[in-house]
Amino acid sequence: MPPSRSGRSQRRTDALSRERIVEAAVELLDAAGESGLTFRVLTERLATGPGAIYWHVANRGELLAAATDAVVDAALAAEPAEPTPQARIRALASSLFDTIDAHPWVAAQLSGSSWQAAAPRILEVVGRQVGALGVPEANWFTVTSVLVQYIFGAASQEAANSDVLDDRATYLDAVATTWSQLDPDAYPFIRTIAPQLRDHDDREEFLAGIDLILSGITAQYPPAG
Template sequence: MCQDGAVATRTQRSPRRTEALSRERIVEAAVELLDTTGESGLTFRVLTERLATGPGAIYHHVANKGELLTVATDEIVAAALAVEPLASSPQDRIRAVALGLFDAIDAHPWVATQLSDSGWQATTPRILESIGRQVGALGVPEDDWFITTTVLMQYILGAAAQNAANARHVGPDANRAELLGAMAAEWAELDPGDYPFTRAVVGQMRDHDDREQFLAGIDLVLAGITALHLTGRQAAVHREP
């Protein structure tokens, strides 16, 4: 009887896993930790506790924290880029890519840091390819593909990162309308001689939507691409006999 009791105690203290540990499950748990605690909260010790496993099982799938961060970032970005637009023009596909990345970074702010730190490695070529194909489809000359595509990337990732940073700064429980209202009240009190423009746009700032503002920026960049690379060529084609 005592022996049976001892066996029962050991069984309670060491529950067996009911599913095999996979690379996908490790990445899923890592993303959950990154979303709730940030990069500093992702450690292999915490990860092993969450997955009820030993560090050896995790190291079998990923070599270190750096590789895990790279894989997690790539998974989030890949899902964002898989969003299909309702229309099929290059402009609409660029907007879909841009908004997918904006929403992904808004939901997972740590992704912005990883993309910034990774430079031209890892996930960056995936984004470059996704946008660059549409730049080519727009009719931009091949000699201008790199500059045009990277300018779009810089705007998309920079604006998305800034939006995520703003959200982190104010905190998850902040009331956006109240914060913008308080800022608008401060701007309205600025000296009209020194800040005529700022005072003039107080109402627009207070009532703006972040996603609409972001997409307006995409439209401005696309309009610039059209004016710089396409309008003159189209006009020349129309003038040909």
């Protein structure tokens, strides 16, 4: 039995909504990276024509920016219900790190034009917590920028590594072994940390970095007592 007119209309409405187009774009980007997002593949996935997509997005660049904004918005959507600004910043950083880990293509987009669109929202959410820490207003931009740059720098590096490392454990073991065999007089530090390289967890190291930055902020700008 052919689908009812109402069923066909509903599917067409879903396919032609901007939200559905962006959702499909995110799915394609997650599956195949930026190179996998083409309007031809997108029209096939949505079972529609290119004209219907161009009605909602002007070009591929706008679609990439919209997909990036959607993913970033989801990461920032939930206000962390933590008791202190430090804990809320840590929770926000975790959410953004996990988002880039789940959507590695976002890292490259955040260094391009879509970063300009996402920047105010990210800076606003993190910056509010910087203000709540008691940082003087004159230093809000610098302190917030340091935090945001660390978050996206570390997360982007993790995303880049995930693209090239098929077997992270094997790779780290090989590097750690090489380091442990270096000249002990020339590389005493490297030889000492080699076992830590082999066993480290990237997410835990990232959060340790956030804690170090927060400790520095607190030391530099102690709460008024």
